[in-house]
Amino acid sequence: MSVDSGTVVATFGRQHEVETRTGARLECVTRGRRQDCACGDEVAFRITSPGQGVIEAVLPRRTYLERADRFKRKAIAANADQVLILTAVEPPFSDEFVMRVTLLAHAAGIGALIALNKIDLPALEAARTRLAPFASAGHRVLEVAIQPRDSIGSKTGAALGMHVLKASLEGRATVLAGQSGMGKSSLVNALVPDAGARIGDISSALNAGRHTTTFSRLYRIDDHTTLIDCPGMQEVGLANLTPSMLDSGFADLAPFMNHCRFADCRHDKEPGCALQKALADGYVHHRRFELYTRLRDEVTAARAAAY
Numbered sequence: 001m002s003v004d005s006g007t008v009v010a011t012f013g014r015q016h017e018v019e020t021r022t023g024a025r026l027e028c029v030t031r032g033r034r035q036d037c038a039c040g041d042e043v044a045f046r047i048t049s050p051g052q053g054v055i056e057a058v059l060p061r062r063t064y065l066e067r068a069d070r071f072k073r074k075a076i077a078a079n080a081d082q083v084l085i086l087t088a089v090e091p092p093f094s095d096e097f098v099m100r101v102t103l104l105a106h107a108a109g110i111g112a113l114i115a116l117n118k119i120d121l122p123a124l125e126a127a128r129t130r131l132a133p134f135a136s137a138g139h140r141v142l143e144v145a146i147q148p149r150d151s152i153g154s155k156t157g158a159a160l161g162m163h164v165l166k167a168s169l170e171g172r173a174t175v176l177a178g179q180s181g182m183g184k185s186s187l188v189n190a191l192v193p194d195a196g197a198r199i200g201d202i203s204s205a206l207n208a209g210r211h212t213t214t215f216s217r218l219y220r221i222d223d224h225t226t227l228i229d230c231p232g233m234q235e236v237g238l239a240n241l242t243p244s245m246l247d248s249g250f251a252d253l254a255p256f257m258n259h260c261r262f263a264d265c266r267h268d269k270e271p272g273c274a275l276q277k278a279l280a281d282g283y284v285h286h287r288r289f290e291l292y293t294r295l296r297d298e299v300t301a302a303r304a305a306a307y
Contacts, residue, residue, distance in 0.1 A: 003056055008041040011075075012215035016055065018045055028053045038064070038075035039216040039228045040173060065108045065175060067233070068240035070305050076104070077175045077216065077228045082111040084169070086178035086187060089118040089127040093179060095134075099291050100236035101177050102139060106249040107241050113168055114141045117183040119160065120148040133285040137252040142168065146186045162190060173226045177233050188229055192219040238295060239302035246299050250292050253284060267293070 006026070010017035016037050018028045028045055030037060031054050037043060042059040058078075065076040065083070083105040087093040098114060105112040114134055116127055135141045144161035169191070178184045188195045216230045238246070248254055253275060257265075261272025278284045 003044050003046050005042060005044050005059065007218070008037050008039055008043055008055075008078075009218040010215060011037060011039050011217075016043075017217075018043060018053065018055070026051060026053045028055050030055045036075055038066075038078040039218045039230070040078040040080055040226070042079065063108050063110050065104060065110065066240060067104060067235075067237050069235075069237035070239055070302050073240055076230050076233070079173055080108075080110055080175045080228060081172040082113055083175045083177055085112060085114045086176065086182045086184055087114060087116050087127070087131065088182040089116065089121040089123050091181045093127070093130075093182060095130055095287065096291055096294075097179055097234075097236060098131075098134065099295070100238060101233075102134070103238060103241060103246060103249040103295070104236065107245045112139055113174075114139055115165060116141060116143045117146055117187070119143045120145045133252075133288050136285070137250070137288070140168075146183050146190055159190065166191070169221065169225055169227065171224045173228065175228045175230060177230060179234060184229065184231075188219065188227070191221055191227060195219060237302075238299055239306075241299050242303070243296065243299055246292075246296055250288065252288060253278075253292055256284065266296075 004020060006018040006020040008016050009019045009025070014029055016028045016030070018026045020026065026045065026047065028043075037055060037058055041061065043055045044057045044059060045053045045055050047053045062079045063081070064078050065080055066073050067076060068074065083101060085098050085101050087098060102112040102114075114131060116131060131141050142161060142165055144159070144165055146159055146162065148160055176184060176187070216228060219227045219229065221227055241249075247257055256275040256278040257267065259274035260267070260270070261274075262270055265273050265275075267273050267275040275284065275289070279286065279289050
């Protein structure tokens with residue numbers, strides 16, 4: 001059989017579903033153990049039997065998003081334009097999770113967009129306050145209520161802010177990230193009405209069965225807009241980042257780092273630290289500085305362990 005090209009639209013271990021240029025779907029495996037594919041990858045494949053094939057090569061990527069711990073790296077998505085980080089008023093979200101994902105996006109050279117869901121709930125102002133440092137650092141924060149509730153807790157069905165969110169996704173390949181309870185499934189269903197049926201089809205094709213919530217999949221919202229849902233991202237390791245990548249990912253802190261007395265300042269207890277002075281003077285948010293020092297130590301320790 002001749003070699004053709006297609007797009008990886010679902011991944012589960014070494015199994016992948018590839019969409020051909022004609023819209024057909026194939027269950028594919030990679031050739032060799034070293035070949036690593038991610039959702040969104042353009043690949044060269046060869047049909048081996050009806051409905052099945054083998055991926056011969058991954059074509060050049062525009063972007064590549066991955067996470068890593070000290071032991072291994074894990075692909076998140078390829079050829080994405082931005083990451084949409086879904087948070088919610090309730091249950092409380094982790095601002096550290098948000099920060100970690102924005103850092104990975106920055107390292108991959110793609111944008112990060114934050115959406116606050118469930119804005120019809122009473123704790124809205126507290127959630128806004130927790131996201132304010134991200135907005136001050138230059139991240140765009142949208143507010144939505146995908147499934148609003150009335151005063152007695154019943155779903156009203158009148159979504160809020162979705163037109164703005166949809167406009168922000170239009171014409172882009174977006175990776176969807178978020179913790180449990182943030183409303184990811186509701187968002188996918190709102191953007192892709194037949195998402196449930198597609199998940200069932202992919203599950204059957206990849207023999208994923210009960211693992212349908214753990215594999216990544218790509219949805220086509222329209223001819224120019226795609227959404228890559230990546231479940232299982234509760235842990236977001238940063239071992240693939242360098243200290244300089246981490247520094248530049250904190251856009252609000254970076255300008256002060258360049259004015260310290262010592263070029264190798266760790267911004268801890270060194271004399272003449274411009275970042276510490278900015279923190280004391282109120283120009284740097286204390287929570288942002290706390291996250292920076294914690295993640296810096298993690299990245300430094302991971303790199304030290306690798307050598």
